[in-house]
Amino acid sequence: MSEDVIERATIDADGWTCPAPLRDSPNIVLGHGAGGALSADLVQHLFLPGFGAAAANDLGDSAVLPVAGGRVALSTDSYVVKPVFFPGGDIGDLAVNGTVNDLAMSGARPQFLSTAFIVEEGTPLSELSRVARSMGAAAERAGVQLVTGDTKVVDSGSGDGIFVNTAGIGTVAEGVHIRPDRARPGDVVLVSGEIGLHGIAVLSSREGVEFGTAVRSDTAPLNGLVADVLATGADVRVLRDPTRGGLAASINEIAQGSGVGIAVDEGAIPVPAGVRDACGLLGLDPMFVANEGKLVAVVAEEDADRVLQAMRAHELGTHAGVIGRCVPDHPGAMVARTGLGATRVVDLPVGEHLPRIC
Amino acid sequence: MSEDVIERATIDADGWTCPAPLRDSPNIVLGHGAGGALSADLVQHLFLPGFGAAAANDLGDSAVLPVAGGRVALSTDSYVVKPVFFPGGDIGDLAVNGTVNDLAMSGARPQFLSTAFIVEEGTPLSELSRVARSMGAAAERAGVQLVTGDTKVVDSGSGDGIFVNTAGIGTVAEGVHIRPDRARPGDVVLVSGEIGLHGIAVLSSREGVEFGTAVRSDTAPLNGLVADVLATGADVRVLRDPTRGGLAASINEIAQGSGVGIAVDEGAIPVPAGVRDACGLLGLDPMFVANEGKLVAVVAEEDADRVLQAMRAHELGTHAGVIGRCVPDHPGAMVARTGLGATRVVDLPVGEHLPRIC
Numbered sequence: 001m002s003e004d005v006i007e008r009a010t011i012d013a014d015g016w017t018c019p020a021p022l023r024d025s026p027n028i029v030l031g032h033g034a035g036g037a038l039s040a041d042l043v044q045h046l047f048l049p050g051f052g053a054a055a056a057n058d059l060g061d062s063a064v065l066p067v068a069g070g071r072v073a074l075s076t077d078s079y080v081v082k083p084v085f086f087p088g089g090d091i092g093d094l095a096v097n098g099t100v101n102d103l104a105m106s107g108a109r110p111q112f113l114s115t116a117f118i119v120e121e122g123t124p125l126s127e128l129s130r131v132a133r134s135m136g137a138a139a140e141r142a143g144v145q146l147v148t149g150d151t152k153v154v155d156s157g158s159g160d161g162i163f164v165n166t167a168g169i170g171t172v173a174e175g176v177h178i179r180p181d182r183a184r185p186g187d188v189v190l191v192s193g194e195i196g197l198h199g200i201a202v203l204s205s206r207e208g209v210e211f212g213t214a215v216r217s218d219t220a221p222l223n224g225l226v227a228d229v230l231a232t233g234a235d236v237r238v239l240r241d242p243t244r245g246g247l248a249a250s251i252n253e254i255a256q257g258s259g260v261g262i263a264v265d266e267g268a269i270p271v272p273a274g275v276r277d278a279c280g281l282l283g284l285d286p287m288f289v290a291n292e293g294k295l296v297a298v299v300a301e302e303d304a305d306r307v308l309q310a311m312r313a314h315e316l317g318t319h320a321g322v323i324g325r326c327v328p329d330h331p332g333a334m335v336a337r338t339g340l341g342a343t344r345v346v347d348l349p350v351g352e353h354l355p356r357i358c
Numbered sequence: 359m360s361e362d363v364i365e366r367a368t369i370d371a372d373g374w375t376c377p378a379p380l381r382d383s384p385n386i387v388l389g390h391g392a393g394g395a396l397s398a399d400l401v402q403h404l405f406l407p408g409f410g411a412a413a414a415n416d417l418g419d420s421a422v423l424p425v426a427g428g429r430v431a432l433s434t435d436s437y438v439v440k441p442v443f444f445p446g447g448d449i450g451d452l453a454v455n456g457t458v459n460d461l462a463m464s465g466a467r468p469q470f471l472s473t474a475f476i477v478e479e480g481t482p483l484s485e486l487s488r489v490a491r492s493m494g495a496a497a498e499r500a501g502v503q504l505v506t507g508d509t510k511v512v513d514s515g516s517g518d519g520i521f522v523n524t525a526g527i528g529t530v531a532e533g534v535h536i537r538p539d540r541a542r543p544g545d546v547v548l549v550s551g552e553i554g555l556h557g558i559a560v561l562s563s564r565e566g567v568e569f570g571t572a573v574r575s576d577t578a579p580l581n582g583l584v585a586d587v588l589a590t591g592a593d594v595r596v597l598r599d600p601t602r603g604g605l606a607a608s609i610n611e612i613a614q615g616s617g618v619g620i621a622v623d624e625g626a627i628p629v630p631a632g633v634r635d636a637c638g639l640l641g642l643d644p645m646f647v648a649n650e651g652k653l654v655a656v657v658a659e660e661d662a663d664r665v666l667q668a669m670r671a672h673e674l675g676t677h678a679g680v681i682g683r684c685v686p687d688h689p690g691a692m693v694a695r696t697g698l699g700a701t702r703v704v705d706l707p708v709g710e711h712l713p714r715i716c
Contacts (some may be wrong), residue, residue, distance in 0.1 A: 031709025035602025038709050060538070062433035062464040064530055069427020075420035076472035076525050080510045106420040114434035114525050118476070152438045154714065160516035167434050167472050167525030172422055180418070244393025351389025351396050356512065 019045040033153030050132025054139035063147035073108035076167035082356040086205040088216030092134030095164040104223040105239040107178035108170035116150040120159035142221035180257030182237035188304035189324040196275035199289035215274040220293030234303035248287040252348040264324035391511030408490025412497035421505035431466035434525035440714040444563040446574030450492030453522040462581040463597040465536035466528035474508040478517035500579035538615030540595035546662035547682040554633035557647035573632040578651030592661035606645040610706040622682035
């Protein structure tokens with residue numbers, strides 16, 4: 001082994017030292033995905049230490065877990081965000097928070113996550129280690145365990161660095177019935193905070209596009225916020241995390257799923273200055289930009305106040321606000337009242353505004 | 359829309375006609391992964407019809423499922439097999455069977471699967487549809503439901519056609535304790551059938567390598583076979599499906615996990631002629647070649663006969679046989695007795711013999 005290899009293997013901005021069993025190459029080779037000794041090394045010396053306390057066991061092919069009977073939520077997402085590291089987060093915490101949030105949006109208490117990596121040959125081990133450590137930290141923050149995993153390696157040019165899939169399970173408590181078809185006219189629509197941060201943060205770190213204001217991704221686990229909202233005893237009809245397609249996609253999906261109209265007051269939607277500036281420059285509407293740590297809640301009118309208070313009392317909901325209402329008119333459609341007093345239909349986005357945002 | 363586009367969109371070896379909402383392009387575009395209307399079209403008009411009866415609901419971000427309390431197994435695998443279609447199967451049935459089998463190897467009864475796709479821009483919709491239909495058929499055969507999903511699209515050159523992840527859950531019955539650390543000296547090692555078929559089938563369809571004999575992948579769901587084995591009441595100590603790394607990797611892992619030696623009789627391992635020929639030509643050892651429809655079982659000596667009978671009575675176990683025994687010597691190591699009466703240590707493969715085999 002040349003000095004050069006050792007040196008490259010141990011250079012890491014975060015101080016990661018490539019452990020001996022992985023040192024033959026500082027980069028991922030095809031053998032790391034072959035299910036043999038190199039794969040075992042990767043689990044033993046990179047994933048397990050990276051996941052830390054959040055790794056529940058030996059990350060075998062399958063994990064047998066204690067789960068309460070009743071209703072169990074299952075959710076999955078793959079992450080292909082480009083670049084892998086961006087202001088405010090990386091693909092690792094995104095992958096944990098994203099699946100935690102999908103589970104939370106169904107009213108489940110997220111408990112166990114699987115992790116699966118598709119890594120391109122030549123990817124630095126130090127990058128993969130940094131991602132694993134982010135996943136461990138995010139899982140610890142969210143209170144979930146990483147219990148089983150898989151790694152595949154594709155030849156150089158057949159992937160793009162690191163892709164991560166997570167799937168997760170959690171139990172849904174009795175009496176909780178949160179579904180996209182439960183919104184009713186009169187219900188109140190709330191958002192838990194400022195929108196557009198994730199999409200703009202990723203865009204700003206990509207392909208030389210930079211803005212004056214530093215915008216950081218809002219990636220965060222929403223299960224604690226949801227638990228606080230449910231603890232109020234409010235009748236929470238629908239929860240959605242407005243990721244791809246932004247607030248507009250989530251609200252359209254709720255309108256369509258429940259067959260109600262949703263009227264939104266544009267002026268009530270919290271849009272931070274950095275997002276507003278960047279969107280102005282790029283001709284984007286903040287309502288279509290992805291979030292990774294926000295939720296939209298539809299609740300019974302009489303419960304709106306206590307839900308708002310519960311959100312504002314949580315560190316991830318300090319900017320929460322009421323942004324609209326379900327109406328009997330224009331079922332299936334979202335209508336926004338603009339600052340000038342006019343109204344416009346906000347349609348489900350057709351295609352891609354910002355590719356590979358998550 | 360040009361005639362040409364319509365024509366390309368409707369040409370499909372399997373007779374798939376690209377439905378109208380997807381017809382603007384016969385290929386995947388970035389917008390199909392954006393979470394907007396195109397993503398919804400893909401779910402509605404490609405995945406749901408493709409999955410057929412195996413699709414349990416609307417494949418939303420999260421599924422809430424009835425699960426019995428107690429022990430629940432969670433497993434995940436990503437599939438990057440190249441080519442996507444190969445003799446005897448494709449990435450779709452591989453992805454369903456693989457996760458079904460991982461669950462079955464932990465003694466669980468597989469019930470619900472998530473599906474997540476990472477598709478390269480430009481991939482023909484007809485290919486994705488064919489994969490979806492394979493998944494539906496495989497899920498139906500295995501008796502599992504496809505309940506939630508995700509699709510991401512990466513730009514051309516950042517992926518390689520279709521990558522699929524599945525995760526799955528299933529419940530483990532009381533009294534079933536199948537774990538890699540339960541093998542004991544004296545236990546008998548069985549394999550459920552002929553080895554090496556999947557690896558050679560994929561290799562034979564790749565990069566112009568062809569052999570005289572047609573070898574087809576053995577991809578199949580093993581949950582039924584496992585159920586029949588467990589129904590005998592035998593003390594099944596360990597089950598493994600010898601995928602990547604083949605029989606050698608699985609038996610090494612059992613030896614290491616349980617701290618026993620495992621002595622295998624090479625002559626007792628069923629190797630079909632096509633696999634033997636191809637391996638001879640390529641200098642491969644069949645024991646290292648991947649399988650996707652076989653299992654290795656370690657059972658208490660007194661139970662070996664009835665387990666063997668149960669296997670042979672199942673359509674996927676007709677060639678089952680006893681291939682070795684756990685011994686107190688050389689703990690952690692696998693030793694094979696060759697045809698000439700000599701013995702050799704069969705080590706865990708270090709790296710990659712056949713990349714992207716699953």
